Amino acid sequence: MVGQIIPLLFPGSKRLGRGAFKTAYRVSSTARSLVLKAARSRHIRRDLHLYKTIPGGVRNRYFAKIYWGTKYCLLQKYGSEKKVPPETRKKLSAKGRQLGLSDIRDDNIRWVDGRFKIVDANPR
Numbered sequence: 001m002v003g004q005i006i007p008l009l010f011p012g013s014k015r016l017g018r019g020a021f022k023t024a025y026r027v028s029s030t031a032r033s034l035v036l037k038a039a040r041s042r043h044i045r046r047d048l049h050l051y052k053t054i055p056g057g058v059r060n061r062y063f064a065k066i067y068w069g070t071k072y073c074l075l076q077k078y079g080s081e082k083k084v085p086p087e088t089r090k091k092l093s094a095k096g097r098q099l100g101l102s103d104i105r106d107d108n109i110r111w112v113d114g115r116f117k118i119v120d121a122n123p124r
Helices: 002-009 041-053 056-062 086-098
Strands: 014-018 023-027 034-038 066-069 073-077 109-112 115-118
Touching: 002 023, 002 034, 041 066, 041 073, 056 086, 056 115, 086 109, 086 115
Parallel strands: none
Antiparallel strands: 014 023, 023 034, 034 073, 066 073, 109 115
16 A cells, blocks of 8 residues: 555655565765665564664664654665675674674665665664
8 A cells, every 4th residue: 555655645656676574765965875665564663663773873884864753654875786895794794693693694785975875674
């Protein structure tokens, strides 16, 4: 149902695809690249909880900012797709493990605000 409402709320939005649990929609914004993720409430709750458990001083340095979340959706910075250098992936994976994150791979890393950041992860 969310997929039917998104074009009405966000004209110019585009469906990016579906992962294992969430469907992503690119939301048009003149200032930045944003994505609206829609999923079952437990998956959205897990992502929001995971984001909030990362300490505030490093949260937005390594993880793409989440602006808000509702029961079934969350709005997040998304950035652009770029080839991730192996040393950057290793660095982000190591930092993610230190912060209690897993599943940090090239598909979950994007170029956001001039640096590579994690856009999706799972708790360990």
